[in-house]
Structures are given as structure tokens and as C-alpha cells.
Amino acid sequence: SAGTVCSTPPWFFQHMFVPKGKTWQFAAQIKQVLNIPVIFVGRVNSATDVNRLKNEFGAEYIALGRALIADPDFIGKYEKKIAGRIRPCLACSEGCLGGVRSGQGLACVVNPTVGRDKPEFGKTDTPGQYAVVGGGLAGMEAALMLKLRGHQVVLFEKDKLGGQFNLAWLPPNKESLKEIVDYYIYELKEHDVPVIYKEATPKDLLNGNYDAAIIATGAQPAIPPIKGLDKFYWAEFLLDENLPENKKVVVIGGGLIGIEIASKLVDKNNDVIVVEMLNEIARGMEMIEKNMTLKKLQMKNVPIYLNTKVSAVDGDKVYLIGERQVLLENVDHIVVATGMKSHRPLADALKDKIEVHVIGDAKKVAKAQEAIRDGYMIAQNL
Secondary structure, three states: OOOOOOOOHHHHOOOOOOOOOHHHHHHHHHHHHOOOOOEEOOOOOOHHHHHHHHHHOOOOEEOOOHHHHHOOOHHHHHOOOOOOOOOOOOOOOOOHHHHHHHOOOOOOOOOOOOOOOOOOOOOOOOOOEEEEEOOOHHHHHHHHHHHHOOOEEEEEOOOOOOHHHHOOOOOOOOHHHHHHHHHHHHHHHHOOOOEEOOOOOHHHHHOOOOOEEEEOOOEEEOOOOOEOOOOOEOHHHHOHHHOOOOOEEEEEOOOHHHHHHHHHHHOOOOEEEEEOOOOOOOOOOOHHHHHHHHHHHHHOOOOEEOOOEEEEEEOOEEEEEOOOOEEEOOOOEEEEOOOEEEOOHHHHHOOOOOOEEEOHHHOOOOOHHHHHHHHHHHHHHO
């Protein structure tokens, strides 16, 4: 059994933090001893999953749940009756379960049409030429949807498609998040959206005969003014090649990013201390992920200082002030995860020279769901 919503919610909701396929094994065992139909269920979110269930587990009946929220055309695409790649459910529970729990209603991180009256999304009668700057989630969604509506579009990306979301799937148990980046890369190529790998300049946009520029340049870390803080890391530690081992690491900031970094650091036997200036830890983290991650940190005996600030850094010493003063000694590394700030210098440089639309984190720092929705809506409105 996968338990109940009250006793084992991660298993009941088949969250990305639990192993995929366990319920398939249960169903296969039950099928061997029964002569009535057995339905296989649990994180079936791709054509590969369906084929594996049929070929490896002998499934005759398969149930889909959240996968149909992420892509209502899942079955039609699997049966090749509808063209296109299946937009993957990430098993994050962020938009669906999180939306319902928050009282905002059903939504979906990857499908921006869920939970609202679906607007008409047809071909445009007045095709335009647009430049999208930034190949993160907002930029890729905008570029793809503009092309599907019949516009000419060019996507500028200075580094790698996916933007900072390429870091989102690196914390423990979040590998499924990579699937949405892979989806966009495939779709952009499939629909012949040109990607120019360079940092766009005002000259590029002003000389390109574009009707408008869509700025989706994301956000940058917000670094607090701490005396003596001159060497620090951000999310670089999420990359395996940068991950230290057996070190003492202070994480400044106990929000979503800080806690995810702490979770990865403890896997390499690092001595981690989290410092948060507010009285709440793991703000913005989906509830199941939050509960499981904080439980892990608790089991690893990670000290978490709430209502506390770092007042100064002096070599390997970190000074804390808050409900009490604390001196942390022999610190090897400091991670700063104190939030993000919008990054949109191009929008300011292009003001009054070309029509400009700012979307995603470049407009307002938020989460993946809002970024994708922004990209969808700008394509709908142009």
C-alpha cells in the first residue's frame, strides 16, 4: 500500500522525493495472484513510463492523474493522434497540491492554462518579429508560444538554455525537474526557433528590425552588506564538481535555496550551520519537500539559528547576533543564499527606443510557475 494522505503523504501523492516505480511493483505482485483487472498507477508521466509498464510489468490498465494536469493531451500524444512531445509532470506537487492547500485552487507549474478560463490561443492575424532575451523558463515559454502563434522570433541566450533552473534539479531527490528543461529544448528545436548563443546588446536589438523585445534575463543573488564578507559561494555547491566534503560550512539564509544547499552539503559529511534572520525556515518550499528536508537536517544534527544575523566575518570566524551572540570558529566555507534581485539592465538601456516587455524573474522574483505563466501570457497578448 502507498498509505494514506494523513499517514504517508509523500507516498500517497507520489512526490518526487520518494522512489519512482514502487507502486508499479506492488501492482505487479497483486496482479499475479488475482484474476480481476489491476490498475497500475503512480508517477506515470511519460511515454517511456507507459511502455515500461506494458512491457516490463505486463500492465493492461494504467491510470493517469497529475500527468493529465501537466498535459491534457497526454493520451492523444502517446497514441500519436496528436502531434507534439508530452509536457512532463514533475511530481513536485507545487502547483496542484500546493495550490489547493493554499486556497488558490488547482494550478500546475508547467501548464500555465490550469486553474483559469483557457484563453483562445490561435494563430495571429498580424505576425510580428520579436526578440526574446534570456533562455530560462520564462524566455523559452515565450519564444515557443510566440512561434506557435505564427510570429517570427529569435531567442538570445548567453550561456545555456534553462537558465538558473539548471540548478533547480541538482538538490537531492529533485532530478525530475530537469524534464521541463529537456522538454523546452526539444520543442524549440522541433519548431525551428533560432537560438543565438550570445549576450544580447542594445545594438543587437535595435538593429534587428524587431517589433518588440521581451526581456527575460532572470535574477541575481542579493548579497547582504556583512563586514569582512569577501569570499563566499552561492549555488555553485549544488554542482557535484564543486561540492566540498568534510568541511565546516555556514549557510547564510534559510529560505528555499539555502535549505536545499544545506541538504546537499550534509550528504558529503559536511558540518553545516544555517543562519536565518527571520523566525521561519524554508520559506517558499513546497510542504512535502519542506517536511522531508527539515527532517533530514534534524537527523543530521544541523544547527539552525532563527532570528539571527551574521554581523561580521573575520578569517575563519563568523559572528552571529540575534537572541544571543554566537561565535562560529574554524569555518571553511560560507554560502550566501539571502534571496534574489531582478536583473534587467537591457530593459533600462532600451527604454523609449523599442517596445519592451519584461517577464519572469526579471520583472519580479518568483518561482517557476510564475515564470512560465509570464512567458505564456506575453505570447498570448502580443
